[in-house]
Amino acid sequence: MDTDGGDIRQLTNDPGRDYEAKASADGRSLVFGSQRAGGENGLLYVMNVDGSNVRQLTKADPGETVTDEYPDWSPDGQRVVFQHTTKKGDDAPESDLWLVDVNDGSLTQLTNTPGIWDSTPAFAADGQSVLFESNRNGGDFELYRLRLDDMQLTRLTESKGIETEAKESPDGQHIAFASQRDGDFDVYLMNSDGSDPRPLTVNDAADRCPQWSPDGKRISFISDRDGNLEIYMMNADGSDQRRLTNSPGSDEVPDWITVH
Numbered sequence: 001m002d003t004d005g006g007d008i009r010q011l012t013n014d015p016g017r018d019y020e021a022k023a024s025a026d027g028r029s030l031v032f033g034s035q036r037a038g039g040e041n042g043l044l045y046v047m048n049v050d051g052s053n054v055r056q057l058t059k060a061d062p063g064e065t066v067t068d069e070y071p072d073w074s075p076d077g078q079r080v081v082f083q084h085t086t087k088k089g090d091d092a093p094e095s096d097l098w099l100v101d102v103n104d105g106s107l108t109q110l111t112n113t114p115g116i117w118d119s120t121p122a123f124a125a126d127g128q129s130v131l132f133e134s135n136r137n138g139g140d141f142e143l144y145r146l147r148l149d150d151m152q153l154t155r156l157t158e159s160k161g162i163e164t165e166a167k168e169s170p171d172g173q174h175i176a177f178a179s180q181r182d183g184d185f186d187v188y189l190m191n192s193d194g195s196d197p198r199p200l201t202v203n204d205a206a207d208r209c210p211q212w213s214p215d216g217k218r219i220s221f222i223s224d225r226d227g228n229l230e231i232y233m234m235n236a237d238g239s240d241q242r243r244l245t246n247s248p249g250s251d252e253v254p255d256w257i258t259v260h
Contacts, residue, residue, distance in 0.1 A: 003233065005244035011051035017042070020069055020253050023049065024077045025214075027258030031057065031071045031080050031102070042067040044082060046102060049257060057100055058107075064088045070120045075127040078102060081110070083119045097121045097132055097146075110146060117141070120165050124192075125172035131156075133164045143177060143194070156194035165209055168192060169216045169236070176200070176210035176219055187221050189238075200238035212236075213256050220244075220254045
């Protein structure tokens, strides 16, 4: 849709659920999760931004149920980081972070943490690290940065409540994220090193899934503040919050697309 909420057009139409579309930096491709292959598996697919030329990017091994989700492009458009959740038989599901090369489909596992949940990854602005949430320290979910060249891990938050869905600003100076630290989910902003966290939204609703505009001046997010999950937009300082969608269904996980 347009940034004023107009001209909403459908890109996919198949029996399976399609979810969490993410646009490449050049605005030409979308990566998304889908259950179109049938069964319980959710896999990643890539298509042109107009919905054409759909091709499968990840696959499931026999004997396991796979959910690949929260895909995010590297700035150069060559790789996608994603959350890979597997379940074998009656075993508990396991969730780790993986990279996939969009050209040849080769996979790289970034985390291997049995019994720990690593999720919602996103590339940093320079493509040299990945932000994600994890409960690896035995408490609530906190935000981390994983440097890809040496796999050095840095913890960014430490608070009561869930911290999730971190996205770094295009200039690499700030991180927008959703936090439950004050009792319900709001969108927060902090410096890229984790310092000076401050709320951008303050209400009794659930505000989540922040996403920066390509110019770093605005942030989209979802909220149920009006009784139903809809897409909203605000300035990067939290001002001028306004609703973009109004439908009986749930509108979720928005992203920005550079239009050529």
